[in-house]
Amino acid sequence: MARRKDPDGPRAAMIRSAIALIRRQGVAATSFADVLADSGAPRGSVYHHFPEGRSQLMEEATRSAAEHLGAGMARILDASDTPGALRELVDLWRRGLEAGDYAVGCPIVAAALGTERAARDVAGTAFETWCDLIADKLVADGAERRRASSVAMLAVGALEGALVVAQARRTSAPLDAVVDELSLLCRSVTESPDAEA
Template identity: 40%
Template sequence: MSPRTSDARERMLGSTIALLREYGASATSIDRVLARSGAPRGSVYHHFPGGRTQLLEEAVVLAGELMGGLIERVVQAEDPLRAVDEFFAGWQRRVAGSDFRSGCPIVAVVVDPHDDAPQLTRSAGSAFADWRSAFTALFRRHGVPEDRARRLSTLIVAAQEGGILLCRAERSIAPLEAVSEELHDLVVHALRERPAPAP
């Protein structure tokens, strides 16, 4: 039985995210998306009248929201150390489980030039900003000063993305493990240095 045409849009977006993870933005063509999703060719411009650029942009927005949702669940933990550890453990499982082929779809659109489609970079920047805001809010709830909370959050996202690239290049989970351990220690230090609550 063939896939339902009615879910072609969702299948194309999911396939685009998967292709961005594995191959990057330049190699994520309409033909590859159709082959992977099994969606009919006619559905492309029906669901994405802006063509490949619209498909990529919506995939980046969706990927950012999906990861943002995962981060929001992680940062609900009472212990910020546990939240950071779980965030990196999840990425370690994802990267190793893909045999070091799967990266971050948001980064995929940033590293390729898109002078003709600046909205892709803007969408990626918005996703990263949302992730950082979630971690900033977590640290603020636990008494870390605003400036330090923002710096830690930026470091977490930057280290996560850089760690993934190193893992893929080295075909080893060791870089993400090292990043996770170092950030764990930094968060411990930041929590110890919290200002004492006002009497």
């Protein structure tokens, strides 16, 4: 069923629809036809807005999702200490999982595992950015830079892995377990950075 006309135009509607579809079914299973049906965009607009084809749409959808998620993560990290921020992120993800009946996942993970190289590259950059954001917050909280960087990588990998397991098991318990352990680790590296160096 087609949606109402998007006030931001067909290009924005197609990108938003691509993100939603990627979250539900992954990159490989998301076609232009799916995006057109979901967005209500006119068929003729596909190659007008994405002259390089489906690959360009997947790359731009991944970039848009990465920018949105990165900005949200930065706001959350800015407002709390690292453990509190990670808990807030998990709470957001939990609400998203529950609202989507555990059938929707992270669009960045889907892109990273997907069939489009350009989208995978954008996903890799997004993960790097998220690691940098968390590492910077850990340093601001008192951690040593090298240790903060490795803990941030662990945090991103553990949280994304827990999100996948939560989706597969249809429970947010994996997210809770991971954030509990990450909170303890973050506190240990920020309270006594000299001991962790």
